[in-house]
Structures are given as structure tokens and as C-alpha cells.
Amino acid sequence: MESRAKRIYRYLDDDIDAVLFMNDEEPNVDTMFPYATGTAGGLFEGCQAIVWPDSKVDLLSTVLEETSARLSTAHVTVFRNPGERDDLLRRLLGSAKRVGVNARGLSYNNYSVLKKALPKAKFIDISSALLHARVVKDKDELKRLQKACDIVSKVADEIPDIITPGMTELEAAAELNYRMQRYGATGPSFTTIAGFGPNSAEPHHEPDGTKLRKNDFALFDFGALFQKYGSDLTRTFFYGRATKEQKRIYQTTLEAQLAGIDAIRPGITGKEVDAVARSIIDSSEFKGLFIHSLGHSIGLSVHDGARMAPTSDLVLEEGMVLTVEPGIYVRGKGGVRIEDDIVVTKKGCKVLTSASKEMRVV
Secondary structure: OOOHHHHHHHOOOOOOOEEEEEOOOOOOOOOHHHHHHOOOOOOOOOOEEEEOOOOOEEEEEEHHHHHHHHOOOOEEEEEOOHHHHHHHHHHHHOOOOEEEEOHHHOOHHHHHHHHHHOOOOEEEEOHHHHHHHHOEOOHHHHHHHHHHHHHHHHHHOOHHHHOOOOOEHHHHHHHHHHHHHHOOOOEEOOOOEEEEHHHHHOOOOOOOOOEOOOOOEEEEEEOEEEOOEEOOEEEEEEOOOOOHHHHHHHHHHHHHHHHHHHHOOOOOEHHHHHHHHHHHHHOOOOOOOOOOOOEEEOOOOOOOOOEEOOOOOOEOOOOEEEEEOOEEEEOOOEEEEOEEEEEEOOOOEEEOOOOOOOOOEO
């Protein structure tokens, strides 16, 4: 598989002398920075990475991040203050006329720094090309993603033993986060969702003090972060008992998800896969209650730049990692979402998450 640097330049239309990434302070750090440098740890606040057309990578690192920097595949130069960093930047890029930058990950403050340090350079926004480059994962990325998926799957299978009557959503979310870290995650890959009862009908519900009660839907959407790469999984349970309607909601959602997974292969578009799953729900009594896209790419970000949606022209390629997550949401009652992570293979796809999808009443 080609290097990440080569992938970046393959998608560039313009004649670019170099590609430059610069981090601000957390949380304003560019997710393309670890992609370009191969770093697995460290924040690299205020640091810079330069990717050259010949695939070489220069990493300008603070002393604080030197240990993590030395573990990367880049050529590392350490600076001790911003002035020294900017001198290094001028020495490396002083003659560059066209410098590609990731405008989506570059703060205005850092853009001003770059303009001052390199006044003769023209900065070109190449963020769309960068998203295209990173949507197909290499072997190292797939290895990290698989580990993140293994961790979240293990925790998901323990949920029936975790939830108890009267437990709050916040308590459940905290327990999931704890177990993910206990099994090797750096932390959650996004804010863990636990939605009980009617709250499960809100796809991006933030957990609160709502308590688990008998006959509730209990939805959990969470992911594990491992060496910068995150998984994303959703499982829905029923507490106490499940009504006939709740069972129909679950079975319809599961049927839609399985059909979507079965449709995935290289060459198919995101909207075609979405349509396969959506048609099952819209031909049922729950028509119109699937209110979001079927899935999105994952990697260094939990939403990594590509989607399978009714308007998505994304053409699936081998090596893309995506979620498949249909849902049915009945306002005031509750909802079901079933989500797995897959990687597109030569003839279809492989499901990376392994937690049971059997309907469970706990």
C-alpha cells in the first residue's frame, strides 16, 4: 500500500511545493497531524509537520513532545521556543511559493503565525484532498482500528451485567468508559451516549440523571480510542420486558442493518447502500422514523469525512472503514439503533465489531 504522503499528493490538483500542518492548543489540534507523522501519542501543541512531494516528512517538535516524536516515522527537529520554531520553518520553507494547508484543522491564530513566518508563500486550502486521502486506511491504521473495535465489542457484551434498576444514564456511561480503559483504550472516542426510555429516541442524547425503569428502551452508543483511532458501536436493550411494538422496532432495525452490510462492496455508492437499508424501514409501519444517514467513515475522527447517506456520491473502495447504523425513533417512547464498524474488502466487507446483536431483555 502506498505511503500516506504519496496518497496526499495523489489527490492534489494544484502544483504544491509542500504540505504544512500546525496544531494549536487542545482541543484545536489537527487530526491530520498524526496521520502525516505516524505519531501514536502526544498532543504536539504548537508543533508543525511538513510533508514533501518526495514523501519525506519533517516534524518540528517541542522538547515536551520529543519522546513521542522520536517514535514516529518523521525526521524530527526539536525547538525550544516559538521564535526558534519559526526560524526553522523559514529555513525549510522560505523559498516555497505554494504551500498546502488543512483549513479545516488550522486555527486563525496559527494561520496568522504562518503568514508572518512565510510572507512570500501562498497558502492553498487542500482540506478536501486530505479527506479523500485518509478515508482509505493502511495496514497500521486498520490494526489500530481493529483493536479499538475489539475493546468496544468486549464492553458491549458486558452491558447486560452492568445495568441495574434505578441506575442513571450518567452512571452507565461512566461504567462503560471505565471498562474501555481497563481493557486498553486511551479513553472514549467521543462522549458516550446512554439513553433510557424516551431519551433513546434522540440520536445524540447526552446522558443525564434519568434513571433506568422497567419496560425502558436502553440505548448505548460509545467507542474506544486506541493510539489515536476510534471505534463507534451502538447496542439497544430492553429492561424488564419488551412490548410487541418494541420487538418489531428492533427486528426491523436489525433487518435493515444486515441488508446494508450485505450490500457493501467496492464500486457501490454511499447513497445506494443507504437506500437498501432505508427501504426496509420505509416499507414497514415505521416509515420516516429513520432520521439520519446510514453511516460514516471513522478513523482519527469519529466522523472521518465520508458518509453513506441519501445524498452521498461516495464510491466505496477497498480499505474504507465505515459505520452501518440504521435506527428507528419514536418520539416520546424510545428508539432502537444498531451500529457496527466495517472495512470494505475486495468483494464485500468485513465486520470489525463483534458484540452480539441478539435482541436482549435484561
